[in-house]
Each structure stands twice: as structure tokens, then as C-alpha cells.
Amino acid sequence: MKSIFKVPDISFRAYRVWQRNRDSYKRFYKANLIGSLGEPVMFLFGMGLGIGGYLASMEGVSYIQFIASGIIMVTAMYSATFECTFGSYTRMMGQKTYDGILATPLTVGDIVMGDILWGATKSLISGGIMLAIIIIAGLMKGPVIFIIPILMLIFLVGLMFASMAMIATALSPSYEFFSYYFTLTLTPMFFFSGVFFPLEKFPLIIKGISYLLPLTYAVNISRSLVTENFSYIALSGFPLLLALTIILVIVAVNMIEKRVVK
Amino acid sequence: MIIAKNLVKKYEEITAVDGISFVINRGECYGFLGPNGAGKTTTMKIINCMSPLTSGNVLVCERHVKTKPREIKALTGVVPQEENLDPDLTVFKNLLVYARYFEVPSNEAESRVEELINFLNLSEKIDSHINELSGGMKRRLLIARALINNPEILILDEPTTGLDPQVRHMIWQKLRQLKKNGITMLLTTHYMEEASQLCDRIAIMDKGKILIEGNPVTLVEEKIGKEVLELRINNAMENELLQKLNRFEFTHDRVGDTLYMFSRDGRELLQYLVSNDYPLVLHRPATLEDLFLKLTGRGLRE
Numbered sequence: 001m002k003s004i005f006k007v008p009d010i011s012f013r014a015y016r017v018w019q020r021n022r023d024s025y026k027r028f029y030k031a032n033l034i035g036s037l038g039e040p041v042m043f044l045f046g047m048g049l050g051i052g053g054y055l056a057s058m059e060g061v062s063y064i065q066f067i068a069s070g071i072i073m074v075t076a077m078y079s080a081t082f083e084c085t086f087g088s089y090t091r092m093m094g095q096k097t098y099d100g101i102l103a104t105p106l107t108v109g110d111i112v113m114g115d116i117l118w119g120a121t122k123s124l125i126s127g128g129i130m131l132a133i134i135i136i137a138g139l140m141k142g143p144v145i146f147i148i149p150i151l152m153l154i155f156l157v158g159l160m161f162a163s164m165a166m167i168a169t170a171l172s173p174s175y176e177f178f179s180y181y182f183t184l185t186l187t188p189m190f191f192f193s194g195v196f197f198p199l200e201k202f203p204l205i206i207k208g209i210s211y212l213l214p215l216t217y218a219v220n221i222s223r224s225l226v227t228e229n230f231s232y233i234a235l236s237g238f239p240l241l242l243a244l245t246i247i248l249v250i251v252a253v254n255m256i257e258k259r260v261v262k
Numbered sequence: 263m264i265i266a267k268n269l270v271k272k273y274e275e276i277t278a279v280d281g282i283s284f285v286i287n288r289g290e291c292y293g294f295l296g297p298n299g300a301g302k303t304t305t306m307k308i309i310n311c312m313s314p315l316t317s318g319n320v321l322v323c324e325r326h327v328k329t330k331p332r333e334i335k336a337l338t339g340v341v342p343q344e345e346n347l348d349p350d351l352t353v354f355k356n357l358l359v360y361a362r363y364f365e366v367p368s369n370e371a372e373s374r375v376e377e378l379i380n381f382l383n384l385s386e387k388i389d390s391h392i393n394e395l396s397g398g399m400k401r402r403l404l405i406a407r408a409l410i411n412n413p414e415i416l417i418l419d420e421p422t423t424g425l426d427p428q429v430r431h432m433i434w435q436k437l438r439q440l441k442k443n444g445i446t447m448l449l450t451t452h453y454m455e456e457a458s459q460l461c462d463r464i465a466i467m468d469k470g471k472i473l474i475e476g477n478p479v480t481l482v483e484e485k486i487g488k489e490v491l492e493l494r495i496n497n498a499m500e501n502e503l504l505q506k507l508n509r510f511e512f513t514h515d516r517v518g519d520t521l522y523m524f525s526r527d528g529r530e531l532l533q534y535l536v537s538n539d540y541p542l543v544l545h546r547p548a549t550l551e552d553l554f555l556k557l558t559g560r561g562l563r564e
Contacts, residue, residue: 013363
């Protein structure tokens with residue numbers, strides 16, 4: 001157990017792995033963007049306008065505006081997760097890219113950190129575009145300056161889910177394993193983190209579980225920044241998410257190391 | 263250049279390397295030979311800090327593998343047994359991205375990449391993707407990639423396995439050229455000819471131990487002799503023949519239907535066999551392969 005929390009050897013060279021991923025992304029970015037943006041855009045307008053048509057308001061804002069702030073977070077969550085499950089697993093097992101890099105001065109820590117940073121960058125790309133769509137659609141009600149903390153939040157959520165995905169990758173015997181991960185980890189967050197409806201009306205048990213899901217805190221911060229209902233209490237989720245992310249990064253590096261270094 | 267003392271590597275139940283020691287000098291080409299599972303690849307991986315050792319000591323360029331892995335890896339180039347080129351990138355980009363891992367400045371990297379692509383005759387494929395390359399091209403690209411950081415030590419794990427003779431000979435040419443330029447080379451191979459062509463010294467390994475070490479030519483002469491006679495005769499004939507031959511000096515070994523006779527000077531023996539009409543199959547110089555089989559046995563390793 002202790003070895004999972006060992007301080008990892010991570011250096012600036014993680015940036016080299018990030019660069020490698022960026023270079024290979026340039027080839028596929030179109031398909032990639034449509035894949036990661038198509039669904040959230042449809043959720044936003046499909047549910048937002050469809051269900052929104054029947055609802056006067058939710059927590060004092062229009063329904064589409066209510067879900068917009070959450071959907072930015074969901075987009076960030078899925079982008080980073082896809083990258084660091086299927087993407088990283090392919091690089092680690094199928095393509096042996098990790099083995100190739102390990103013959104250079106880079107460590108496992110550099111590689112894992114590079115992949116996590118890249119996963120978060122992809123969150124930033126798709127989450128940022130989502131944010132732009134929301135602004136253009138006139139759904140952003142917070143002050144313009146809040147765009148900066150929202151982007152920071154997107155990146156942090158990206159880092160967190162990328163690290164979590166790396167842990168899944170370290171444990172995964174094959175691609176099939178990821179469908180468990182998605183169903184058991186991401187789908188509950190999708191439904192029970194307050195993205196589509198407030199947590200207030202849920203039974204106490206589900207409410208309790210919701211507060212164990214990190215996405216809940218991210219959605220609360222996002223909503224506080226995007227809608228008129230700014231709250232300092234929501235912002236207190238920031239350090240919580242940051243602390244959790246740091247722990248997840250450390251565990252991810254140690255678990256991948258166990259898998260690739262024999 | 264490389265000093266290993268009592269090197270041990272254990273994987274849970276299996277002992278892959280069982281207390282070996284060796285010294286590899288600067289500018290030398292040193293080969294590890296051995297059947298599958300002998301511990302050759304593991305030894306290479308430990309030297310390149312890819313795999314942690316269980317016990318013992320390995321110094322590479324005066325640096326300990328346990329404490330200075332980044333520095334050691336910066337000084338070495340590796341051609342792995344299993345191809346691990348980056349399929350998402352072109353030939354050119356593969357090398358450029360690899361140069362970045364070694365912090366080669368970008369303007370220097372580009373000229374270095376072009377130089378290496380020319381050196382390994384890959385210029386026509388510079389913008390191709392990896393899946394468009396043949397096996398031989400991939401291997402040459404792996405060698406180019408291993409040289410991107412101007413390494414002092416080049417580690418080659420079965421550099422020509424599965425390649426056609428043309429490519430194999432070309433790679434040998436290139437490796438000899440590199441050696442002339444002073445690079446220290448370490449290689450594993452299953453091809454005895456490769457070891458004879460390239461290596462100043464070899465170590466024959468089996469079951470995690472080094473059985474013998476030395477110059478390939480001298481070793482063969484000392485342990486096997488100069489010439490080999492192969493006779494295809496049955497057991498009964500063999501006993502009869504061997505009795506008649508006790509005035510000649512030679513050693514022998516029987517495998518299946520063939521009797522191998524090793525001797526320092528086989529002319530008289532040959533004359534006797536020919537004039538007595540024995541079914542002689544082959545008279546040839548002794549090779550490293552004879553020594554290898556003598557030491558590691560003929561049982562299959564699967």
C-alpha cells in the first residue's frame with residue numbers, strides 16, 4: 001500500500017511527452033473534436049430547450065442555463081477520460097510507446113505526467129469550445145472576467161479525471177475493462193453530480209453519495225461562475241479538488257510504474 | 263565503460279540473471295549469446311536502467327544504475343528487440359520527437375535527423391508513416407533513433423532477427439562503421455555469424471549465468487578445435503569406427519543420426535575416412551555454433 005503513495009520522480013521532461021501527444025493529435029483533431037463535442041452540444045440544446053420548454057426555471061435560472069454550467073464540466077470529464085483510458089492504454093500496451101520513451105532520460109513519472117497534462121489539455125480544448133458556445137448562445141451570466149477561473153476549473157477537472165483514468169489504465173487487462181470504468185464511475189457522476197437537476201430533492205442517501213463525487217464540487221463552482229448565483233461557498237471546492245488531484249497523480253504514477261517496469 | 267558485479271535479477275519465482283559479472287571496455291563490441299530465456303535481454307535492460315536489479319552492482323560510465331538512471335540513459339542508445347516506433351508519427355517526426363526526449367536543441371536535431379536518415383538509407387521514406395515501412399526499414403529506423411543522442415554506448419537486442427540477408431549485411435556494415443568511430447557496442451543475437459562478424463568478445467549465457475567469455479575465434483579454437491567432420495552413421499558403426507580411430511586426436515559428439523568429430527588437424531583423419539568409404543557428409547571449419555551447442559546443449563528451449 002505504501003508504495004502507491006511514494007513521491008514520484010517527475011521533471012520538466014513531462015512536457016516532451018505532452019509535445020509528442022500534441023504532434024500526433026494534429027493528424028486526427030477533426031474527428032477527435034466532433035467526437036468529444038457532439039454529445040455535449042446535443043445535450044445542451046436538446047435537453048435545455050426540450051425539457052426547458054416545460055420548466056419555468058430551476059434554482060432561479062432558465063433550465064438551459066442551469067445545465068450549461070454543468071455540461072462544461074461533463075465535457076471536460078469525458079475528454080480527459082477518453083484520452084487517458086483508450087489513448088494512454090494504446091500507447092502503453094498496443095504501440096509500446098512508453099517502452100520507447102523509457103529508453104530515453106525520461107522516467108515513468110514524466111510519461112504519466114505528460115499524458116495527464118495532455119488529457120487536461122484536451123479537456124481545455126473541448127471545455128473551452130463548450131464555454132465559447134455557451135457565451136455565444138448568451139447563456140453566460142457571470143462577469144466576463146470569470147472566463148479565466150472557469151478555464152482554470154476546466155483544466156483542473158481535466159487533470160483530476162485524467163489521473164483517475166490513468167489509474168484505471170494501470171489496472172486494465174484489456175479495452176473491455178474501460179466499459180466497467182465508464183459505467184461505474186463516470187455515469188454516476190453524469191447523473192448524480194447535479195448537472196441536470198439540483199441535488200436538493202434526492203433522497204438523503206443519494207444526496208450523501210453525490211457529495212462524495214468530485215464532479216459535484218466542480219459543477220457547483222462552475223454554476224456559481226456561469227449563472228447569476230455567485231457563491232463563495234461553492235468556490236471552497238477548489239482546494240478540495242486540487243488536493244484530490246495531487247493524490248490521484250501520485251497514485252497514478254506509482255501504479256503505472258508497477259505495470260511497465262519489471 | 264560498463265562494470266557488472268554479481269548481477270542478480272529475480273522476477274517473483276524466476277531468477278532471470280543469476281549472479282553474473284563482466285567488464286566491457288570502451289570502443290569494444292561485446293556480444294551476449296544464449297538460448298531463449300538465458301537472461302540476455304534482462305541484462306541489457308538492467309544496463310540501460312529500464313529494469314531495476316535485484317542485487318549486485320552495475321556501473322555504466324562510472325555511474326551507478328540505481329542512482330543515475332537519467333544520466334546513463336542520456337549516454338546510451340537502444341535498439342529494442344520488439345519494434346516500438348511511434349505509429350502516430352512520420353519517419354522524420356519519429357526521430358525529431360525522440361531527439362526532444364534527449365533535449366537535443368531543435369536546429370541541431372533537424373540536421374542530425376537528416377544525417378541519420380541518409381546514413382541508414384531511409385531518405386525516400388522520410389515522410390512515410392511507420393505502417394508503410396518494411397521490416398528492414400523499421401529496424402534501420404530503430405538504429406537511427408538509437409543514434410539520435412550521439413550515444414557513447416549502443417545497445418542492440420537482436421538487431422537483425424527476421425531480416426533478409428541483404429538488410430542484415432547492410433546493417434553489419436553500418437555497425438562496423440559506427441564501431442570504427444569509437445562507439446561501444448553491446449549486442450545480443452541468436453546468429454553466430456553475426457557475433458563472429460561484429461564482436462571482439464562474447465559471453466555465452468544459459469539459465470542466467472555466463473558459461474564462457476572471450477574472443478570468438480580464440481574460444482572456438484581452444485574449446486572445439488579447427489575442423490569438424492560430420493558423419494551420418496548409426497550407433498553400431500560408430501562404436502566400430504571409434505575403436506579404429508584411437509590413434510587420432512579428436513573429440514566427438516553424437517546428435518540424432520549424425521556423428522560430429524572435432525579436431526585440431528583433420529587431414530589425416532579425413533584421409534582415413536575417405537579411403538575407407540565412410541559416409542562423410544561434411545568437412546568444415548569449426549564455428550562458434552559448435553561451441554554454442556556444446557556449451558548449452560541441444561535440448562529445445564521453449
